[in-house]
Amino acid sequence: PSLAAQKQFDYALECLSREDPSLRITQEADTGQTVLGGMGELHLEITLDRLKTQYKVDTDMGKLQVAYREIATSVCSIDEKFERKLGDKTHTIHLNMTLAVQEGLGSSVVEWSKDKESVEQFATIKPQLKRAVEQAINSGLQSGPVLGYPVLDSRITIHSVQIGRGCSMPMLTAGAMNITKSLLKQTDIRLAEP
Numbered sequence: 001p002s003l004a005a006q007k008q009f010d011y012a013l014e015c016l017s018r019e020d021p022s023l024r025i026t027q028e029a030d031t032g033q034t035v036l037g038g039m040g041e042l043h044l045e046i047t048l049d050r051l052k053t054q055y056k057v058d059t060d061m062g063k064l065q066v067a068y069r070e071i072a073t074s075v076c077s078i079d080e081k082f083e084r085k086l087g088d089k090t091h092t093i094h095l096n097m098t099l100a101v102q103e104g105l106g107s108s109v110v111e112w113s114k115d116k117e118s119v120e121q122f123a124t125i126k127p128q129l130k131r132a133v134e135q136a137i138n139s140g141l142q143s144g145p146v147l148g149y150p151v152l153d154s155r156i157t158i159h160s161v162q163i164g165r166g167c168s169m170p171m172l173t174a175g176a177m178n179i180t181k182s183l184l185k186q187t188d189i190r191l192a193e194p
Contacts, residue, residue, distance in 0.1 A: 005057070009034075012055035016047060023047060037067070069192045070144030072101050072154045076187035082175030083164075091171035092164030095133075095179045099187055100155045108141045108154040110134050118159055125161060129172065133161055136173040140180025146189050156180075 013034070017023050024037035038044045041064055051057045081094040102109070112122055112130070122130065137156055144151040163172060 008055065009051075009057045009059070012051055012057050015055070016050065020047070033062075066193060068147060068149045070146050070149050070151045070189045071192045072099055072151060072184075072187050073190055074188040075100050076183060078179060078183040078186065080179045080182055082178050084171055084175070086168075086171070089166055089168075090164065091167040091175070092162075093133075093167060093172055093175035093179070094160075094162040095158065095176060096160040097137075097156055097158045097179075097183065099183055100157065101153060102155045103153055105153045105155065108138070108151055108156065110137045110141075110156045110158065113157050113159045115159075121160055125163065129163060130161075132169055132172055133158070133176045136176035137180045139173075140177040140184070144189055145181070145184045146191055149191070151184060151189065152192070156183075 013025050017025055022039050022043070026035045026037070027033075028035055036044055036047060038047060044061070044064065048059060048061050051059050075098065077096075077098045079094075079096040081092060083090060083092045085091075112118070137158075141151045141154065141156070143149070167175075
């Protein structure tokens with residue numbers, strides 16, 4: 001759209017979002033499209049109609065998509081080693097963790113085991129490596145095994161982590177994410193509507 005039309009569109013969205021807090025507006029980085037989220041098809045159709053009639057903004061509405069979620073329905077554990085060789089270096093990470101179902105929790109949580117043996121082992125790991133492992137597990141939970149939607153209502157407890165000497169940060173992240181995906185494939189997952 002032209003610059004004038006874009007300004008009118010931005011103004012209209014700002015006004016609509018102020019009036020209706022349930023309307024979610026996001027900008028798609030890859031395509032540059034503005035994506036509206038709401039409480040159903042009728043809600044979005046009314047918003048689109050208001051954009052056209054009240055604010056005189058010509059818009060196109062693509063196919064509606066339902067934002068499903070994936071929810072674990074059973075407890076599962078994994079004790080797995082991720083190993084990759086790049087050039088002459090071998091990068092390894094060994095993770096032992098458990099996924100527990102926590103209904104009503106909302107987003108999934110990653111925590112470190114508090115038993116004495118685990119705490120002693122975690123004390124030897126640098127804080128930035130612990131953060132990287134935690135972030136990688138959270139990233140792995142963002143796309144579930146059924147249809148690739150975020151996994152909710154889960155609590156992942158890390159019991160032990162062993163990081164090979166010289167393991168690079170990208171490989172550490174890839175390994176933890178890979179092991180998380182393996183854990184999710186082993187558990188029962190069901191689709192849930194928002």
